[in-house]
Amino acid sequence: MPVEYLSAEQEARYGRFATEPSPGELEQFFRLDTRALELARAKRRSATRLGWAVQWGTVRMLGTFLTEDPTAVPASVVRFVAEQLGLDDKHFAEYGTRAQTVYEHAWEIRDTYGYRDFAAGEAELREFLAARVWSSLEGPRALFDRAVVWLVNNRVLLPGVTSLARMVAALRQEENDRLHAALYEVVPHELRTEMVRLLEVPEKKRVSELERLRLGPMRVSGRAMELALDRAREVWGLGPAWWMPDGCRPRG
Structure with missing residues (x-):
């Protein structure tokens, strides 16, 4: 199936930080709760504490872990998380030097918070x-x-x-x-046949019958109103009442 329908913006923001998170997004996704604080502080090194906490917020916001490039995170995110942990955000540059640690953190977050493949x-x-x-x-x-x-x-x-x-x-x-x-x-067979007929362009005409019925009046006048009513009667004559609720059908 074709996938070209995605816009450049959709592809750019998929599973990554395309822009700096807003203050509201930082609060929503990177504000550490009691449990997250405990798990992050249980790590031995400053870099791993900070890295774990950033990964926790990242998967909450993006729906994925940045295990291939764990430091591809906006500076505002790192600062926001570091302040909560009482750490210097410069420690984050050390995160990811051991790839296994990054994956272990992702697995722990996934299992603890119930993320699924x-x-x-x-x-x-x-x-x-x-x-x-x-x-x-x-x-x-x-x-x-x-x-x-x-x-x-x-x-x-x-x-x-x-x-x-x-x-x-x-x-x-x-x-x-x-x-x-x-x-x-x-749809009744008769109506199907009539609908197909509407797709045909009559001789000496420029548009199909369907296009003619689809176009409404182009100006406001008594004559235009008369033509609009004729058009409505013609459309109704196609037999649309079969699908309308009883209360919506015209009387008489």
């Missing part, structure tokens, strides 16, 4: 996105953003950006196909 939460995410497809007109970009927010909020670790983009695009196509098939089944 993407495979463990994918079915729930698909159910959530399918409901969005059926109840909204959101495009793939909006669905992708909703998927990221859902993963972060439900403590499911982000997969690769291409994997998630392809999954969202494929699911949206599948659910739209199901939706269209369901609508097709309940």
Whole structure:
């Protein structure tokens, strides 16, 4: 499935700090609670205390651990966390010199706070996105953003950006196909035939009948109102009453 639908901004911010976090985001994601403070302070070295705490906030905000480059974090984040631990933020530069420590911290945070791999939460995410497809007109970009927010909020670790983009695009196509098939089944055969006819461009005309009916009046006048009413009667004549609730159908 194509993944080119993602914007440059979406790709840039996926699983990384594209900009400096706002003061509100620092408070929301990097304010250490009692448990996090205890776990961070239990580390032996200043660098590992600070690094553990930064990783804790990072996964809360981004939905992933920066294990490949654990120091790729804005300076404002490091300062904010260091102040809470009573440490000099310069110690953070030493974090990651032992890669195993970084991974051990990620595993500890994951197990302690109940983070799951993407495979463990994918079915729930698909159910959530399918409901969005059926109840909204959101495009793939909006669905992708909703998927990221859902993963972060439900403590499911982000997969690769291409994997998630392809999954969202494929699911949206599948659910739209199901939706269209369901609508097709309940539409009477006569109405289906008439709808197909509307796609044809009559002889000596420039647009199809569907396009003609779709366009509303271009000016405000008595004649335009008359034409609009004729157009409404013509649309109603196609037989839309089969899908309307009884209370919405016109009388007479």
